[in-house]
Amino acid sequence: MFWRSRDILEGPEWANVRALYKSSGYSEEELKKPIIGIVNSFNSICPGHAILKQMTQRVKEGIAAEGGMPVEFGTIGACDGIAMGHNGMKYVLPTREMIANDIEAMVEAHRLDGLVLLGSCDKIIPGMLIGAMRVNLPTVFVNGGPALPGHMVEGNPYGGEYIDHSFIQQSEGALKAGIINQEQFEWIENHAVPTIGSCAMLGTANTMSCLAEAMGIALPDSAAIPAVYSRRLSIAYESGKAVMELLKKGFHIKDIVTKKAIKNAIKVNSAIGGSTNVVLHLLALAYAAEIDLDIFEFGEVSKTIPHLVAMIPAGKYTLLDFYEAGGVSAIMNEIKEKLDLDCLTCTTKTVEENLVKAKNYNPDVIHSLDQPVHNREGIAILKGNLAPDGAVTKPSAIPDNALQFIGPAKIFESEQEALVGIRNHEVKAGDVVVIRNEGPKGGPGMPEMYKAMKLLVGMNLGDKVCVITDGRFSGSNNGCFVGHICPEAADNGPIAYLKNGDIILVDVVNGTIEALNVDFHERMNTDVISPINKEVSGYLYLYRNSVETASKGAIIPTRK
Incomplete structure (x- = not known):
């Protein structure tokens, strides 16, 4: 061969x-074997990646056991949690393209024969998959696994017995509102994250891990294994063996990540109530794969599957509960009548063959199609005069009473301005909080409005105000929120012409977002908008001048 x-x-x-x-x-002797690159995003900053050094060794052993020569190279892996709420968040989404570039360059420079990708967190996983799509080799992805959750029964806001990292920020709002005291706040800080691993709730990190498995590029039953479980190391060994089997049979990543596979992932995302960020990432992955997929088709596919798993922030369960209930295989088995079962996977078998042994061990955690948690989808795409090119929301994490929200605009010109205003109690029940100039170009880097939303939830305003933005949100956000408003303010989008007091209707039920009685064409012709001065240099300068709109996945084009 x-x-x-x-x-x-x-x-x-x-x-x-x-x-x-x-x-x-x-x-x-080794130089006569196929050379398999192990892309390792280990670092000692990001807790989701702390396990990857041990896992890499097991991957190497698996590759060697099947006759391959493993070689390792590193790439970056930023922690969204540490980057949150300050200037560092501007860099996080742009790292996705940096990681993809790293992989493309290293693989092509050294003529590697296959890849095993090791990552766990938000932008690292899609960056790795995008890079792998560009070089199109036999590829297996393996994640580092979620953290174990913190244990808190009394006063648990999610209604269960577990809490996660995102609850800390929410608790700051509760502290400022006098709902909890300083001692309680410190207890939460010290007990919410008891182990290494990606955050224990269904944020972007764990969502992307689950979707990698749903697309067939990660081994069955691998996504939700906790980082501290021994099974995490054995799955790494098996992933090393699996890439060699793909190589021997001549299967490449583009044979696995097809349009049907991506649509399967969209359906699984809707079922689990995954992160809004996956809209960006799956659109970008489709672009890298040269697959025709737009944001509105994403929304239509999402509508076909209701929300079936109530994981934090859209319920009381964590990834640990999901893992023990059967994980991705179990949820795929529950919705298999809606999936393309003939898709090839990295086992060299089809989805249908992989699901033969799938079992739902806890129907309270993983619901069936005929008994959903919510009849609405996990992710929805909205459209209207405020977002003619689309906007993204998460119906599974929005309280029932806030699915149709109308109120006056309270405008903030940046995330930092919004945080100051919220902490100073300038936001009142009934307001539609508008945070603009935070899109891919305007941020630049499309930072998350995570802190703003979490503070409002902690102040018991999560269902009493609605936050809309041309930036994005964290997978851990809940409450009434809409992100990715396109075109963004920096692209002269309608959001740039909103005024304080404009009445805004966010209708998740009917899929619309409108500024009522506002003629944006007239305002665009008569109003003079002063661009927000955000001077940048270095990579952010390059990014701002290259990045596409969020409705196209915030990609940096790599072909004509």
Whole structure:
């Protein structure tokens, strides 16, 4: 069997390459094997990635066991939680393209034959998948696993017995509102995150891990294994073996991540109530795969599946509960009549074959299609005069009484301005909080409005105000919120022409977002909008001048 690394390893003209590998300790025997790159985003900053060093060793052992030569290279992995609410959040979404570029460059520079991707958190997973799509090799993704949740029964706002990292920010709002005292707040800080791993709720990190499995690029039953469980290491070993099987059978990532597979992922996302950020990431992944998918088709596919798993922030359960109930295989089995079951997966089997042994061990956690948590979908795409190119919301995390919200606009020109206003109690029940100039270009980097929403929820205003923005939200947000409003203010979108007091209708039931009795065409012709001065340099300068709109996945174009 021939593989592409032979191009630079065989014959006297490539002795220099063999010598370089030998200088690192590789043997003549190893250099006759396929070279499998392990992309490791380990660092000691991001707790979701702390396990990856141990996992990499097990992946190497799995590759070697099946006759491959493993080589390892690193890429960055930023922690959204640490970057949240300050200037660092501007860099987080842009890291997705940095990671993709790293993978493309390293793989092509060294003519690698296959890939195992190791990551856990929000932008790292899609960045890795996008990079892998560009080079189109046999590929397996394996995540580092979620953290175990904190245990808190009395006063639990989610109604269960577990809490997660995002509850800390919500508790700041409760502290400021006098709902809890300083001692209680400190207890939450010290007990909400008891172990390493990606955050224990269904944020973007765990959502993307689940969707990688749903698309078939990660092994069945791998996404929700807690980071501290021994099974996490054995799945790494099995992933190393799996990539070799793909190589032997000639299957590449584009054979697995097809349009049908992405639509399966959209349906699973709706069923689990996944993060709003996956709209950006799946659109970007489709672009990398040269698959035709737009934001409105995403919304139509999402509508076909109701919300079936009430995980934090849309319910009381965590990834631990989901794992123990059967995880992604169980939810896919519950909705299999709605899925394309003939999709190939990284096991070299189809989805249908993989689901033969799937079982739902807890119907209270994973509901059936005929007994959903909510009849509405997990993610919805809205459209109207305020967002003609679309906007994103999460019906599964919006209280019933706030699904249709109407109120006057309370405008903030940036996230930081909004945080000051909220902490100073400038936002009142009934307001529609508008945070603009935070899109991919305007941010730049499309930062999350996570803190603003969490503060409002902690102040018991989560269902009494609605937050709308051209920025985005965290997967851990709940309450009434709409993000990704397109065109963004920096693209001269209608949101730039809103005024304080304009009446805004957010109708999630009917899929619309409108500024009532506002003629935006007239305002665009008569009103002079002063651009917000956000001077940037370095990578953010390059990003701002290259990035596409959020309705296209906030991609940086890589082809004509």
